[in-house]
Amino acid sequence: MTAWCRFTRVKFCLLIILVFSDSLQAQLAHHSLEQRLKKLNAYSQLAALVIYNWNSPSAIDNDRIVIEIKKSQIQDDESSEGIIFRHLLATGTANEVEKPRVPIYVKSPLLKNHWEELKSLSPDLYAATRAYYTYARAMNDFDGSSQRITVTVPALRRLKREVLETGSKTATAIASIWLSMELTVANPIQAINEIEYALPHLPARSSTRTLENALNSATAHEWLRVAFTELSVPSRAYFHSKTIIEQSNLNDDSVTWAYFTSIDSLLLQSNYEDALLISDKALKFVENRNSELEVFLTLFQRLRLLMVGFRQTHDTEIQFVVKRMDAIAPINITSKTKELFYLYQSYKAIIDSSKKQFSLAIKDYEEAVQNSLTENGFKNQLLLRKERELSMLYDLIGDYKKAYEHSKAYNQLLFEKNTEQFQFSSSNFSNSIAKDIELAHYRQKEINALQEEKEGLSTDKEAMKTTIFILIVTILLILALWLWISKRQSDLLAERDSLTGALTRRAMLNSLKKSLNDNKTSCIALLDVDNFKKINDRYGHTVGDEVLTTFTQIIQNRIRKSDKLCRYGGEEFLIYFSDSDQQSAKRILDELNMTLSRQKHWRHTNEKFSVSFSSGLLNVNGETNLDTIIKACDELLYKAKRTGRARVETYAF
Secondary structure, three states: OHHHHHHHHHHHHHHHHHHHHHHHHHHHHHHHHHHHHHHHHHHHHHHHHHHHHOOOOOOOOHHHHHHHHHHHOHHHOOOHHHHHHHHHHHHHOOOOOOOOOOOOOOOOOOOHHHHHHHHHHOHHHHHHHHHHHHHHHHHHHOOOOHHHHHHHHHHHHHHHHHHHOOOOHHHHHHHHHHHHHHHHHHOHHHHHHHHHHHHHHOOOOOOOOOHHHHOOHHHHHHHHHHHHHHOOOHHHHHHHHHHHHHHOOOOOHHHHHHHHHHHHHHHHOOOHHHHHHHHHHHHHHHHHHOOHHHHHHHHHHHHHHHHHHOOOOOHHHHHHHHHHHHHHHHHHOOOOOHHHHHHHHHHHHHHOOOHHHHHHHHHHHHHHHHHHHOOOOOHHHHHHHHHHHHHHHHHHHOOHHHHHHHHHHHHHHHHHHHHHHHOOOOHHHOOHHHHHHHHHHHHHHHHHHHHHHHHHHOOOHHHHHHHHHHHHHHHHHHHHHHHHHHHHHHHHHHHEOOOOOOEOHHHHHHHHHHHHOOOOOOEEEEEEEOOHHHHHHHHOHHHHHHHHHHHHHHHHHHOOOOOEEEEEEOOEEEEEEOOOOHHHHHHHHHHHHHHHHOOOOEOOEOOOOOOOEEEEEEEOOOOOOHHHHHHHHHHHHHHHHHOOOOOEEEEEO
């Protein structure tokens, strides 16, 4: 009996230890999860800080951002989230040449299991991170060209379907708002539908910006406001502007701009009375914020409203507004607010009936806009605003001919902008109804087939087993075939540059590692299109893309099948001349330059111009170190650039 008691006590103690151990492990796991989620939130804030402020004229400069990066210790984090966010931050400025890149260095490849782990931890952050990474990679691959949508739109649609399966409405909404951003280029009408689809579940605007809330409900309302303004539906534009004001609990400039846009929408509808009431509220709001610049902007908008809608009846108030603005203006005028100041001077000249001052102010305003075009990333919006303001000013001064000219120019710019937006529209982005019908039809066929199987299986159990077995085998075969096809397509896409069809840098370097070990006589040339940036700046990126594709075709038509061509980066190309001496390779390069110089007609521009390239040619002679070879080619290339361009510099190991 005593032994039994001792045995019972031991079992009881062991049970307590096991329970305590399980509880401790659960607590440790919970604590570890909390720490990881806390780190993810910090990385999300850091990413948003870098994306929206690096190399930008914001209150947070690059030096401050570098301090935050070092403080986060992200460079040494080998967890899945560390690897993902290092790639994310590095990708954003990977193609930057003239300005500094983010000082983040990628040490490990970004793999599927890293993404899967992030998705399991935070579907919302996964959606935002994957969406931005897709966008940034495509921007790099296509050098900012709108052609990127051929990659981003399908990829973001896949992401949307993927996060939909997680059950997170917010994650789905985040994927949808990023998709809508790209659809603005591909198909603006679908973009509006996508934004409205996402709007009910988007995160609210917050004073702390993260990747998840970077494109938030306020952003969606603002995009819809812009879209409906451009589509000449000011009532919808007003609704979304008013919603921003009513829903926001923040005391920041986003609400100020919401006031401005709601007043503009009412002006477009000639609803001057309601616009004046909104202006009263806007003025009280900015006065409480104690921002002289915002007060000046609000007073200017009120002055314009009074001049357009109430000039005959509110002359005293107009004079009062001018007096207040004169007291603020000298404090607020900077290089960034010159346009507004000269517009204000134009309105003052109209009030004072001074045609000379009006002409000077208009001239200064147009010069300020022209200067801003070189720095502003939204040139179309800036030009549209200029033509609209000038039309309104000339109408007020009574010069209806010029008012009509600027109104006509505004409509033409708007037409061109919308034409450019819609030119990438394609049935590939517009056949969702057909796809849904096809999917519903396919599902109905599956349901019918299953119903028939069920009826047959009720009378024959052996037939049921056979049918299930065949079904499983068929599904596995289809899945295996699908995976094989997907892998082949993925491998082919990974090896070819999406614009030119040449090999990618990675595919070329992998191929060269094998070719250089064969000890054959071979040459490598690094080519760079001369003055390519000037071509882009003068004729546009579409013509620049055509130059690169034409350049690639000319090379591929001349070199042999055993030779290899890759797009090394931007306008740089690499050619491997297999089993060829330096003299023969140089002769081919000179012929290519001659052929390219004869190409003067281009499909996307009526202007005629020819193109040349400079190159550095190296006779490998058994050298197998790729870094040494590429570095030598690069030095020869820059020597060719310095000594006149359109030439070949050679060297042999």
